[in-house]
Amino acid sequence: METDGFVLVKPSRKRRIKSKKCPVLPVNNVDDEWDHPLDLTRVIKQVFTEDSVFCDKISEVISSQDIEQIVCYGIGRLSTCKLAQFQFAVLVNVLQKSPQIQKCLVFDPVLSQSERTFIAQYMEVLPENDMCGRRVMCNTLFYMIHSSKRMYDNVLKSNWDQLKYCTLIGNSFQSYLLHSTTSSLIKQVPHIYTCTEHTKEDELPKFVSHHNVFNNTVIMEFLSSVDTDSVFVNTLPADISEDGLEIQ
Template sequence: MNEACEWTMIPYKRHRKGKHKNGKKPALPCYADCDSVKAYDCTYVYKLVTNLLATKFCQTVIEKMSEAIKFQRQTNQHFRFEEVICYGLGRPTTNTVSAVQLALLKILCSFILKFPKGSQADWTTIKDEIEKDIIASKDNSTSKTKCLLFDPAFSKVDKTLIEDLGFVVMETNELAKRPSQKSLFYMIHCDKWLYNNLLWKNWSSHGIKNCVIVGNSFQTMYEGVPTRIFKEQFKYLYLIVEHSCLREFTLPVWQENDAVFNDTAIIVFNPKSLAKLDFNGTWDSICPVYEDEFL
């Protein structure tokens, strides 16, 4: 048994094999293996942002995020994201999957800034506003949206790239045990125990309903592990799914590389279902402990 007190570094995004359009893997810029923090600029990521904004995929993601925001505002008309937290991105300077996910993160941060209530405007209008914000942040290397990232795999070059995009690199490994402050958690392809830790830390009706997650489908995780094991190892994930406390807005597959956003959803939590959960009776003050094979 092992309490999740360390987040192990991994050399790549695990478990995700996908096909690249035309069988070709997009080339990474020449700074990929360079230790110098001055050996590159953000051109590659901004090019990915531009390419994503031109796709139907991106339009659909923004539409799904609008739906998720409106769902949150049904019970709290003043809801708006206070921060964006990204865990487990991987190394965007050496991994194409991570770089594309970073580009979408940049787009989402601009969208929730420009449209905090969601939007029913046409895609051209929304895209123009996003582009304006991204151009502004590109010119001064800042982001008006509070966005913090952590991955133990980040190198010095990765950290500088992220900071040059206007984001903040967290120095502390939170193990996803962060109280939500009306937070958008960006956790694509993270391990189950990280999601379980996040739920444990926010285990109250108020705490859970203030979380919105872009990450692996909870339903798919639930169906992929025998129920007994899932309940024992990932208690809080189990309770949320078992009691139908969530709603998932499934994201489409990105046609250029189906490994980047496969099995990804925007996850929100249903206050009516949460009200039926016995939070006090099911919460354990001790941090969840996991078998080594699940870490």
């Protein structure tokens, strides 16, 4: 079992949640060495040229919501995953377009030291895994593309009494209502289920560079009518490592 990831998989559980598929890029040594940082630099330039409208939309939200920091969870392997490269490239371009952002924090347990070093040129890499339980005290954009439901739920749980500070870019919560049973959502991700009717979802423009990078991705704002007096307010963030889930 992995011990340094967002989650662990229980040996007793037979069913595994599938991880998101990602085009694999050739590298010589993905664990210790990354020989292709120039590839990602080119991707960043490509996004700047071809997807300025996409990045501008996110920058407009940052401006309108007076967002001061970005927290990025689950960015993926930049050395081996093309989708992760595009998602990171968008984040870099958004930061360049949003000078009001004071801090951008990134964490993914799968990142190698070479990838962390590259990312550190643009933003701060968190040293420890907080299980998506970071509590924020200023207007914050959580950038979590294709994360698992439990990762989103932990973000909500950690900030349940102050969702006014939170904006989230990730999988549509409305799609969970359409494709999951009510009982399973209440049991597994009660915060998502409870706040969905108080969540405003806004579609993103078409991402030109690659059609699979931001599919089912929306910008979510949490309205003031969220029931912050619910039974979830005083609970601690769930320890995802005990839930037998994987990043997907």
